[in-house]
Amino acid sequence: MTLFDRYTGTDSSDDTRDTKRGLLFSLVAHGLLLLLMVVGFATAPDNPGPVQVELWAQGTVADAATPQDQPKEKQPDPQPEPDPKPTPPEPDDSARQAAQAEAQRQAQLAAQAQAQLAEAQARAAAAAQAKADAEIALAKERKAREDMERRLAEQAAQEKAQKEAAEKAAAEKAAKEKAAAEKAAAEKAAAEKAAAEKVAAEKAAAEKAAAEKVAAEKAAADKAAKEKAAAEKAAAEKAARAKAEKEAEAKRQALRAAMRGDALEAAGIPSGGADRNQRGGGGNDGYGAKVRACVKRGVVYNVPPRNGSANPTASFRTRLRSNGQVQSVDLTRSSGNPRFDDAVQKGILACSPFPKPPGGKYPSYIDVDYRMYD
Structure with a gap:
C-alpha cells in the first residue's frame, strides 16, 4: 500500500x-x-x-x-x-x-x-x-x-x-435428476403393483370360478334334493290333510252330536231337531251361546255396516286341555278378511278357560264358527 x-x-x-x-x-x-x-x-x-x-x-x-x-x-x-528624434545640432x-x-x-x-x-x-x-x-x-x-x-x-x-x-443450472439439474429418479421409482412400483394385482386377480378369478362351480354343483344338488323333498312333503301333506279332514269331520260330527245331546240333557229335553252349535241354538242358556259370548268379549273389530246378504264367517279348531284352557287355535276356513280372522282368533285365545259344558267334561277340541253379523 x-x-x-x-x-x-x-x-x-x-x-x-x-x-x-x-x-x-x-x-x-x-x-x-x-x-x-x-x-x-x-x-x-x-x-x-x-x-x-x-x-x-x-x-x-x-x-x-x-x-x-x-x-x-x-x-x-x-x-x-521609436525612431530617434532628430537631434538639433550639438553645440x-x-x-x-x-x-x-x-x-x-x-x-x-x-x-x-x-x-x-x-x-x-x-x-x-x-x-x-x-x-x-x-x-x-x-x-x-x-x-x-x-x-x-x-x-x-x-x-x-x-x-x-x-x-x-x-447454481441455478446445478439446482435444475439436481431437480430433474431427482424427478427422473422419483418417476422411475414410481413407475417401477406401479409396474410391480400392477403385476401383483394381476396375479391376485387371476388367482381370485380362478378361486371364484372354482367356488362358483362348486356352488353351482351344490345348488343343483340342493335344488334336486329340495324338489324331491318338496314333492315328498307335498304328497305327505296332501295325505295328512286328507286324513286330518276326514278325522276332523268325524270328530266335528261327533262333537256336534255330543254337544246337542248335552244341551238337550241340560234343558231337560230328551231329543230335539234345532241346531245347537256355537250360535246358541234354541234356549237362552245354550252352550253355543255361552261360547260365542265368551269369544265375543275378546274380539276387537269395528264391524262395518252390512251390505247385502253376505255374512263373512271364520272357522277355527280350538284344542282344549282337560281344564278348559285353550291349547291351540287353528284357522280352518278364512272369512276372506285377514283382519277379521285375526280379531276372532285373539277373541278365542282371550276366552280361556272356555265355559264349562253342561255335562261337566271338556272335549279335546271345539270347532268355532264365528259370523260377522250374528
Missing part, C-alpha cells in the same frame, strides 16, 4: 475515498500555483523604473500579478523602438556624448523591463500550464479510477451472474 492510498483510505467507502482524493489533489494544485507565484514575485526587480510604465501602459502588466486566472496567451511581439562634443549615453541607458532599461515582463509572463504561463496539467492528470486519474471501478463492478456482476446461473 502506497502513502497516497494509506492517506486516502482505500479501505473506506467509495464516496469517502473520492472526497479525500479530490481534496488532496486540490491542495497540491493550489500549493504548486502559490509556489510559482511566490517565485515570480521574488525574482521581480524591486524598482523597474518609470520606463516600464511608459512603454507598457496598454499591455498586460497589471494582469500578470494573477496569472492563475489568465489563460495561456501568445507572447506579444516586441514593439519596435559641442560633450553634450552629444551625454545625450547618447542617456539614450543608451534608456534603451537598456527598456530592454530589461521587457525581459522581466517576458519572464513573468512565461512563469504565469508555466503556472497555468501546470495547473491545467494537474487538472488533466486529476481528470485522467479520476476517469481511470472510475473505469477501473466500473470494470471491477462489471466483472463482479458478471461473476455473480455466472455463479448464480451455474
Whole structure:
C-alpha cells in the first residue's frame, strides 16, 4: 500500500475515498500555483523604473500579478523602438556624448523591463500550464479510477451472474435428476403393483370360478334334493290333510252330536231337531251361546255396516286341555278378511278357560264358527 492510498483510505467507502482524493489533489494544485507565484514575485526587480510604465501602459502588466486566472496567451511581439528624434545640432562634443549615453541607458532599461515582463509572463504561463496539467492528470486519474471501478463492478456482476446461473443450472439439474429418479421409482412400483394385482386377480378369478362351480354343483344338488323333498312333503301333506279332514269331520260330527245331546240333557229335553252349535241354538242358556259370548268379549273389530246378504264367517279348531284352557287355535276356513280372522282368533285365545259344558267334561277340541253379523 502506497502513502497516497494509506492517506486516502482505500479501505473506506467509495464516496469517502473520492472526497479525500479530490481534496488532496486540490491542495497540491493550489500549493504548486502559490509556489510559482511566490517565485515570480521574488525574482521581480524591486524598482523597474518609470520606463516600464511608459512603454507598457496598454499591455498586460497589471494582469500578470494573477496569472492563475489568465489563460495561456501568445507572447506579444516586441514593439519596435521609436525612431530617434532628430537631434538639433550639438553645440559641442560633450553634450552629444551625454545625450547618447542617456539614450543608451534608456534603451537598456527598456530592454530589461521587457525581459522581466517576458519572464513573468512565461512563469504565469508555466503556472497555468501546470495547473491545467494537474487538472488533466486529476481528470485522467479520476476517469481511470472510475473505469477501473466500473470494470471491477462489471466483472463482479458478471461473476455473480455466472455463479448464480451455474447454481441455478446445478439446482435444475439436481431437480430433474431427482424427478427422473422419483418417476422411475414410481413407475417401477406401479409396474410391480400392477403385476401383483394381476396375479391376485387371476388367482381370485380362478378361486371364484372354482367356488362358483362348486356352488353351482351344490345348488343343483340342493335344488334336486329340495324338489324331491318338496314333492315328498307335498304328497305327505296332501295325505295328512286328507286324513286330518276326514278325522276332523268325524270328530266335528261327533262333537256336534255330543254337544246337542248335552244341551238337550241340560234343558231337560230328551231329543230335539234345532241346531245347537256355537250360535246358541234354541234356549237362552245354550252352550253355543255361552261360547260365542265368551269369544265375543275378546274380539276387537269395528264391524262395518252390512251390505247385502253376505255374512263373512271364520272357522277355527280350538284344542282344549282337560281344564278348559285353550291349547291351540287353528284357522280352518278364512272369512276372506285377514283382519277379521285375526280379531276372532285373539277373541278365542282371550276366552280361556272356555265355559264349562253342561255335562261337566271338556272335549279335546271345539270347532268355532264365528259370523260377522250374528
